[in-house]
Amino acid sequence: MKTDQDTFLYALSSNNAWAGYKAHQNPDFFPKLASGQSPPILWLGCSDSRCPETTILGLQPGDVFVHRNIANIISPTDINTSAVIEYAVVHLKVKHVVLCGHTACGGAAASLADTRVGGVLDTWLTPLKAVRAANQEALDAIRDSQARIARIAELNVEAGVKVLMANWTIQEAVRERGLEVHGVLFDIATGRIRDLGFGTKPGGGAGAAGEEVRGRHAQLVFRGSNASMAAK
Numbered sequence: 047m048k049t050d051q052d053t054f055l056y057a058l059s060s061n062n063a064w065a066g067y068k069a070h071q072n073p074d075f076f077p078k079l080a081s082g083q084s085p086p087i088l089w090l091g092c093s094d095s096r097c098p099e100t101t102i103l104g105l106q107p108g109d110v111f112v113h114r115n116i117a118n119i120i121s122p123t124d125i126n127t128s129a130v131i132e133y134a135v136v137h138l139k140v141k142h143v144v145l146c147g148h149t150a151c152g153g154a155a156a157s158l159a160d161t162r163v164g165g166v167l168d169t170w171l172t173p174l175k176a177v178r179a180a181n182q183e184a185l186d187a188i189r190d191s192q193a194r195i196a197r198i199a200e201l202n203v204e205a206g207v208k209v210l211m212a213n214w215t216i217q218e219a220v221r222e223r224g225l226e227v228h229g230v231l232f233d234i235a236t237g238r239i240r241d242l243g244f245g246t247k248p249g250g251g252a253g254a255a256g257e258e259v260r261g262r263h264a265q266l267v268f269r270g271s272n273a274s275m276a277a278k
């Protein structure tokens with residue numbers, strides 16, 4: 047069993063090995079990264095350690111601009127989320143905004159429980175509690191607790207995408223340059239991301255033809271998008 051200090055030292059040495067490997071593989075990699083960023087994707091996701099966006103997308107540093115918070119809650123008055131959206135959409139001109147929920151989300155589970163988490167966490171989870179209240183009957187009908195958690199995570203993404211679509215910055219970019227907004231769910235047990243069909247290209251969703259976000263020889267292809275983005 048590693049001590050905490052060992053874990054930190056291991057992480058640092060792992061970084062050193064990674065940086066050496068990347069530089070060896072491509073000597074231009076870090077100098078190019080240092081010269082600036084133009085990520086095509088803004089990712090809004092959960093802080094959960096099992097959902098590291100760049101890793102699960104199979105992408106690289108420089109590919110994804112990120113905001114993550116507990117249970118990927120999108121509140122219109124949250125200045126943190128709003129500032130990230132503003133910078134990514136207006137200044138970096140991302141092509142896609144992806145809101146991602148996930149299975150086995152602790153925040154989603156907490157919102158389904160009738161106990162108080164404590165501190166500021168209950169306040170933070172209030173929008174998710176509202177999603178629960180609005181869908182109480184349908185959620186109660188789901189017997190399996192993990193399926194219920196996954197379902198409220200989906201409903202949370204649906205609610206979050208609605209907030210995103212009502213955001214002026216996003217609306218203008220959708221109208222003026224075809225910005226796309228996607229709502230997806232990451233299944234931790236399989237590693238797959240499923241397009242829920244919310245956003246600028248509604249409909250489809252689970253199992254629809256044209257599918258999802260699918261790795262294809264290191265190419266990232268969003269359903270319904272003409273512009274596929276080659277992963278570096």
Ligand SMILES: [Zn+2]
Nearest residue numbers: 092094151152
């Ligand atoms: Zn989560």
